Amino acid sequence: MAYRVVHYINQFYAGIGGEEKADVTPEIREGAVGPGMAFKTAFGANAEIVATVVCGDSYFASNMDKASAEIVEMVKKYKPDAFIAGPAFNAGRYGTACGGMCEAISKQLGIPVVSGMYPENPGVELYRKSAWILETPDSAVGMRKAVPAMVKLLLKLLKGEKLGTPAEEGYIERGVRVNKFYDKLAAERCVEMFVAKMKGEPFETEYKMPVFDRVDPQPAVKDMKNAVVALVTSGGICPKGNPDHIEASSASKYGEYDITGVMDLTADKYCTAHGGYDATYADRNADVVLPVDVLRDMEKEGVFKKLHNKFYTTVGNGTAVASAKRFGAEIADKLVADGVTAVILTST
């Protein structure tokens, strides 16, 4: 049986019009429209385009959440096995819409999604982690090449075949690491690469060094006397027994614990959940990681106004940057809402 595919295109490719019609609201039509005809040919008997969503680029850009929710509902009704968007080549708003729809459909319907874009299309940077984006030239001149390549990629995904590298398959690197067993030991691969580098021969690193966000330190607190200070740690300090089961490594969550009236983190009540350092000392006296005792003294002395009555804690050991980013953003929102004006972050 042929796979059921829904296709997303903009107002221009649907033949409605150019920029002057870019505000048309989403609609869905039965069957293939515009570039969908080329897909239809390329699919042959393997798949069919059961419906085509058409949406104006400006409308999508100005109403992303609303448009995307509307379109997901429209698409759902056709019970598709897969979703394709574009190709958008180097059209920025169209690329963003294609990527956004791929992400929404993938998340909510859990079906394979494929788009096609020029590498510099802003949609690539925004959505390459969420969708398979085939690399295309910068204009519709590349349509004839892009369509069969997108179809090939989509059919592989639909059949559950293992995809090769970006270079082999033609998609834009998603930046996702996947394990595999090589023919040689990692030690042999490393010494082999070393020999190539020593000889000045070409070699390909197995991992390109990562790029990090740089976070500028906040300016110093001017009015310390009136500051409300909170403690946040990645050192895993938690109530004894780790009631929320924060993982020893690769944490999936953070804890929020009340320290109203707590003057000192004693061994009978607090410990660490962290698996990445010698926990003996933190278990004996958790203040060495989360200095509640010292801050209570300073609070009494009037160095600052108040120690916030909650602390936030997670385990930094082996925890993905994406998870840490999410924890950080959520904790910051809570602290701001509670009127906290300064935070001491402790790590281990």
Add this chain to the structure above:
Amino acid sequence: MRLELHRIFVNKLAFGDKTGVEDGTLTIDKKELLALISEDELLGKNLDVDVAMPGESVRIIPVKDVIEPRWKIEGKGQVFPGMISDVDPVGEGKTLVLSGAAVVTAGKIVRFQEGIIDMSGPGADYTPYSKTCNVVLLLEPANPDMDKHDYEAACRMAGLKTAAYLARCCADAAADRVDVFDHPNIREAMTSHAALPKVGYLYMLQTQGLLHDTYLYGVDVKKILPTVLSPLEVMDGAIVSGNCVSACDKNSSYVHQNNPVIADMLKRHGKDFNFVTCIVTNENVTLADKRRSSGFATKLAAMLGLDGIVITEEGFGNPDADLIMNCWKAERLGIKTALLTDEYAGQDGASQSLADSCVEGDACVTAGNANEVVVLPPMEKVLGVPNEANVIAGGWQGSLAADGAITVELQAITGATSELGYTKLGAYTI
């Protein structure tokens, strides 16, 4: 310097009246072995020894260390110097090796923090210790409230004692194969192979405290300044592990004894390069220590006039900073580098794999993403404490299912992403 490894191949384990080896079967006098490890007053009364063979439906959890049985039959010193033997230098003479056998220390050590070895099923594909005939020591402390550092040391010593004991009992047996290794002194190294680049191996050892420590001739490596070491000393157990947290990328004593980077570099010595020496360094937690050790290790490489070094990391996160400092400091001294590490890219593989970065790190091999999740089906027999799966590094509350299956990240599997490169796992970017 010449070292001969006299290998006796072991493919079967049995309990019997006298410890010894015959026709590939290592027989163990369990009573004598138990008496040996029970000498340590820090260990409890209920110690046990069991065996686990490749292909069996057996799981060992939690695992502390894996050690290859070795014993010096000729030459100076004895295996595991400074630990169970005197402190004299090793690396010369003849050493008997029970190839194919391993001692595995298991039992609860410090809450979470140890690994899993499955002898069959998908988990067995990831751990190199599913291919060895394992003599498993099931250990417990004399007193559950005793100091954890003391207990860790007792477990470590029990494993080393057992490994030496097993090989010592086979000292009279004839070797199945003799491997001969020669390594020149620095003067000879400097005057030979003039056309080849002079290279070294920068051997990073994790040194961050309890269950994160490594020992060199019995010295806690966090207390050393980087130093030179012959690759042959490593084969005699000069480096032993006290290290098993996030067990996937901690170097067991076994993998030190069989360091595959050293093996490959010795093989290529005189052909692709002139392998001058190993430099061992530590991975301490403070910034001053990191700066001092990376500065000192790369200074040694420069003093020796090395053109390039292979650098292996141990662990992840905090030690990534040491790896990166070693890398750029060497490169800026004109010493080319290749790096061997592993990755923590998140369960979805989409986050940064390392915690630090430098542009000089352009030749990097990885042993895979340790955050990848695997399902280990139930085993018929479990040696150890299965519910540790819920708390070990790489597991979570609910990792152990009612039927005995375990869902964990690779990081919980002993040696799965070995940064000495002892496995074939790696990763690529999609």
